[in-house]
Amino acid sequence: MPDLPRDSVGLVTPQTAHFDDPLALACGRTLPAYDLVFETYGTLNAERSNAVLICHALSGHHHAAGYHSAEERKPGWWDAHIGPGKSIDTERFFVVSLNNLGGCHGSTGPVSVNPETGRQWGPDFPMMTVGDWVHSQARLADRLGIERFAAVIGGSLGGMQVLQWTLTYPERIANAVVIAATPKLSAQNIAFNEVARQAIRSDPEFFEGWYAQHGTAPRRGLKLARMVGHITYLSEDAMGSKFGRDLRSDDLNFGYDVEFQVESYLRYQGDTFSSSFDANTYLLMTKALDYFDPAAAHGGDLARALAPAACPFLVVSFTSDWRFPPSRSRELTNALIRAGKPISYVDIDSPHGHDAFLLPEPRYQAVFSAFMTRAARDLGLATGTEETA
Amino acid sequence: MRTDLKLIHRWVPQGAHILDLACGDGTLLAALARDKGVTGYGLEIDPDGITACIAKGVSVVEQNLDAGLANFEDDSYDLVVMTQALQALRRPDRMLDEMLRVADECIITFPNFAYWRHRVHLGIRGYMPVSKSLPHAWYDTPNIHLSTFNDFEHLCRDKGLTITDRAVGIRDHEGHWTSRLWPNLFGEIAIFRVGRQSG
Numbered sequence: 001m002p003d004l005p006r007d008s009v010g011l012v013t014p015q016t017a018h019f020d021d022p023l024a025l026a027c028g029r030t031l032p033a034y035d036l037v038f039e040t041y042g043t044l045n046a047e048r049s050n051a052v053l054i055c056h057a058l059s060g061h062h063h064a065a066g067y068h069s070a071e072e073r074k075p076g077w078w079d080a081h082i083g084p085g086k087s088i089d090t091e092r093f094f095v096v097s098l099n100n101l102g103g104c105h106g107s108t109g110p111v112s113v114n115p116e117t118g119r120q121w122g123p124d125f126p127m128m129t130v131g132d133w134v135h136s137q138a139r140l141a142d143r144l145g146i147e148r149f150a151a152v153i154g155g156s157l158g159g160m161q162v163l164q165w166t167l168t169y170p171e172r173i174a175n176a177v178v179i180a181a182t183p184k185l186s187a188q189n190i191a192f193n194e195v196a197r198q199a200i201r202s203d204p205e206f207f208e209g210w211y212a213q214h215g216t217a218p219r220r221g222l223k224l225a226r227m228v229g230h231i232t233y234l235s236e237d238a239m240g241s242k243f244g245r246d247l248r249s250d251d252l253n254f255g256y257d258v259e260f261q262v263e264s265y266l267r268y269q270g271d272t273f274s275s276s277f278d279a280n281t282y283l284l285m286t287k288a289l290d291y292f293d294p295a296a297a298h299g300g301d302l303a304r305a306l307a308p309a310a311c312p313f314l315v316v317s318f319t320s321d322w323r324f325p326p327s328r329s330r331e332l333t334n335a336l337i338r339a340g341k342p343i344s345y346v347d348i349d350s351p352h353g354h355d356a357f358l359l360p361e362p363r364y365q366a367v368f369s370a371f372m373t374r375a376a377r378d379l380g381l382a383t384g385t386e387e388t389a
Numbered sequence: 390m391r392t393d394l395k396l397i398h399r400w401v402p403q404g405a406h407i408l409d410l411a412c413g414d415g416t417l418l419a420a421l422a423r424d425k426g427v428t429g430y431g432l433e434i435d436p437d438g439i440t441a442c443i444a445k446g447v448s449v450v451e452q453n454l455d456a457g458l459a460n461f462e463d464d465s466y467d468l469v470v471m472t473q474a475l476q477a478l479r480r481p482d483r484m485l486d487e488m489l490r491v492a493d494e495c496i497i498t499f500p501n502f503a504y505w506r507h508r509v510h511l512g513i514r515g516y517m518p519v520s521k522s523l524p525h526a527w528y529d530t531p532n533i534h535l536s537t538f539n540d541f542e543h544l545c546r547d548k549g550l551t552i553t554d555r556a557v558g559i560r561d562h563e564g565h566w567t568s569r570l571w572p573n574l575f576g577e578i579a580i581f582r583v584g585r586q587s588g
Contacts, residue, residue: 314443333450334460337430344443345450363436370444378446 007083008075009041009066009090014106017143023101023136026129026291033115036140037106038062038098041082042090044144050381051146052088053137054078054097055154055161058229058285059277061105064097065090080360087368092376093150101136102128102284110280111212123209123280130157130292134164138172150379151175151372155357156324157285160292163332166309167294175375176309177368179316180357182328183302183335184293189323192232193286196225200279209280222279223270230269235320235353295335302335312342314371316364318356319349344371390416392558393472393498393578400496400554400582401427405467408491410454410484411474413438415447422447429466455479458487466492473522473578475499475541476532482544485583489550494584501557501572501579503537508574522577538573545583554582 004010016037023031039062044051054064056077065082067075081087082095099107102125110125117124141149152165152173159181165173185193200206203221211217231239243262258264295302313336317329326347333345348364350356356364390398394417401407404426409418412431415438421427431449433439442449452460454471455478469488475481476499488495500522501507507518517527525532536544538557545552557569557576572579 312446312448330460337450337460338462338465340428342448343430343450344439344448345452346439346443347451363440366436366440367443370440374444374446 004067004070005075007085008079009083009095011070012039012041012063012066012068012076014039014062014068016106017140019136019139019143021139023132023139025126025132027127029126031101031108031126034101034108034136035106035112036098036101036108036136038096038140039064039066039076040097040144041065041095042093044094044146045381048145048147049150049379050092050094050376051141051144051149052093052095053141053149053152053165054082054088054095055133055137055152055158055165056097056100057154057156057158058289059273059282060158061103062097062099062107063105065095077358080358081365081368087365087372088153089369089372089376092381093372096140096144096146098137098140100128100133102281102288104278104281109278110209110284111278120212121280122212125280125284128284128288130160130164130288131168133161133288134168137161137165138169141172148172148174150381151177151375153177153179154181155179156181156354157289157292160289163294164292166311166313167305170308170310173311174379175311175314175371177314177316177371178329178332180318180321180324180329180354181332182324183295183332185290186328190290192228193290195228196286197283199224199228200283203279206279209283211279217274218279219274222274222277222282223267225282226273226277227266227270230266232323233354235322235351237320237351238353238355241351302331303338306335306339306341309336309339309341312375313344314367315343315345316357316367317345317347318352318354318364319347320351321354321356323354390420391472393580394420396556396558396580397470397472397496397498398424401425401468401470403427405429406465408432408458408461408466408469408488410469410471410488411477412442412447412449413472415442415445415449417470417472418442418447419445454484457483458491461491463490464493467494468492469495470497471495472498473500476534476536478534481534481536482548485544485548485550489583489585494553494582496580496582497541498558498578498580499536499541500532501538501576502535503539503573504577505574506577520577538576538579541579541581545581549586551584551586552581553584556580 020033063076064078065076099105102109110121114121152162154162159178162176162178166176200221203218205216206218246261295305298304317326336343346367407429409431432452469492510518557572558578
């Protein structure tokens with residue numbers, strides 16, 4: 001068995017929590033019962049005061065850190081920041097990472113069986129909102145005996161869940177880390193999501209979402225959706241330095257097959273994604289993004305919407321992110337300032353676009369670690385090593 | 390704590406809501422929060438300073454002062470503090486206006502260019518002064534608007550502002566009697582407490 005990296009949480013096994021108490025949703029429907037699949041890293045202390053919740057982004061899931069098997073090629077999606085000695089230090093914190101409702105990695109979603117009909121939910125799965133997710137996450141916390149999270153942390157769509165946590169359950173969150181997020185999508189953001197949805201919905205294999213019944217899947221549409229999405233995750237510079245105008249072969253071939261390396265890369269990303277992700281989940285997640293707008297109920301006044309928030313915030317943006325650019329994080333920051341909340345904002349210099357939130361970068365790590373160390377100190381948390389000493 | 394920060398610490402009232410422009414590593418805000426229950430935000434652009442603030446639990450916002458304070462509302466703070474940054478701003482005069490828009494009082498400290506050691510550098514030796522308070526060479530200094538104790542007083546007078554308090558410090562100790570007597574000559578660091586126009 002090959003050795004796992006020393007700063008890894010090591011081998012992890014997903015768990016499933018089943019819930020029988022119906023969950024009322026923002027769309028007006030109710031989910032009668034559901035499963036949430038999740039992973040945990042580190043140890044919950046006796047006071048249950050060191051739990052950290054990780055909220056995932058559009059295509060994320062519960063596997064945020066470590067390895068499912070020694071053969072697994074890549075660790076969880078946020079392994080760069082979760083582990084012993086990392087920003088979210090598992091020697092100090094007990095980390096909970098779940099797959100959101102509507103997902104396709106084990107939690108109840110369109111690919112699950114609807115007990116009322118005995119067949120897959122498919123397109124009939126209720127539309128989810130960020131608020132619904134936060135309610136379900138709070139129930140998972142109840143199940144795990146966590147009254148208050150030491151921190152709730154997320155990037156992109158995950159950051160929106162963090163923001164929602166501070167408004168819905170201010171007494172249950174001690175610190176909020178909102179990374180590469182936005183208080184609401186712009187028209188351009190929604191436009192990109194709509195292109196992705198149309199790509200999926202116009203695929204002849206879509207069958208109004210009932211593709212599973214037809215033994216097929218809208219892979220071409222999902223591939224296109226992912227290709228478009230992927231472009232918005234990278235910066236022009238990152239694409240330029242990675243691929244430039246490099247060709248696959250020495251000469252132009254004057255055809256429509258792959259000629260430029262960037263085409264090859266995008267097709268590969270799209271193919272990999274479309275063979276492992278559910279199209280109905282993708283549609284639903286993009287809608288949850290579009291709907292998020294906590295200021296809407298307060299006449300568009302974000303500062304007023306933020307009034308319930310009661311914990312310190314860390315807001316992080318990345319200079320080359322054009323999906324949720326620094327200006328959106330500043331909008332959130334300024335609203336938090338107007339609302340008089342404790343907030344620190346940093347704009348990390350990175351060439352990696354929106355994806356920068358997933359990657360290790362020295363300044364990002366230094367800021368993130370500093371905030372989490374201060375959070376641990378304020379909560380009186382010892383490190384794992386100190387506890388066993 | 391730096392001499393000017395010690396003095397400001399004394400001047401800031403209990404429980405004030407303040408802005409600290411160019412707050413550095415957050416030493417002043419952390420001390421004020423601990424000793425006087427002061428709340429507020431620091432603005433800084435130096436990455437190490439920002440990280441140090443966050444480690445201390447000081448609320449810090451990465452923001453370039455040359456972009457102004459448009460994201461802070463009129464009269465939303467009791468006091469705005471700016472230490473050792475005035476001379477690095479593109480338009481110090483406009484910043485003074487901005488500070489007194491956000492609060493009705495501000496405290497500003499800056500290196501006094503007329504300090505006798507600086508005068509020796511320039512007036513006798515013929516070189517741009519390099520000192521502990523002005524450690525850079527002329528070509529790479531961030532200090533693009535050097536001024537003197539007297540200059541600043543003039544600016545305040547021209548704007549009709551009220552100087553409620555002023556002091557000078559020598560880097561390592563609080564003002565010697567000579568600096569109190571002839572601040573423009575013997576003060577290395579000028580410290581002003583300025584309020585809005587009277588009447």
